[in-house]
Amino acid sequence: MRNFCAAPNCTRKSTQSDLAFFKFPRDPARCQKWVDNCRRADLEDKTPDQLKKHDQLCAKHFETSMICRTIHFAEASEN
Structure with a gap:
């Protein structure tokens, strides 16, 4: 997996511990x-x-309301 955000012109890397990254969904329509x-x-x-x-996207490309957080992981919601 690449360690940088897939969004154009975004230079954020997944090595930044203060920023969540999300893998692309497997569901074809959502993906x-x-x-x-x-x-x-x-x-x-x-x-x-x-x-x-x-590929993955960093949390900066999602509205806060689109991210569901639990103790174990953060996940981008359906929206």
Whole structure:
């Protein structure tokens, strides 16, 4: 997995301990929304499994209300 955010022009790295990173979802429709919002042509040809394995987005690209936190992990919500 790459250790940087997949959003265009974002230089944040997953090595930053104060920032959550989210893997792309496996659900095809939800994954496509993430790809569309990234506006990166190089992500268009990848499958949801490829994206989940290799790419991620940092929390700065999600509204706080879209992130569900538990003791064990943080997850981007359906929205």
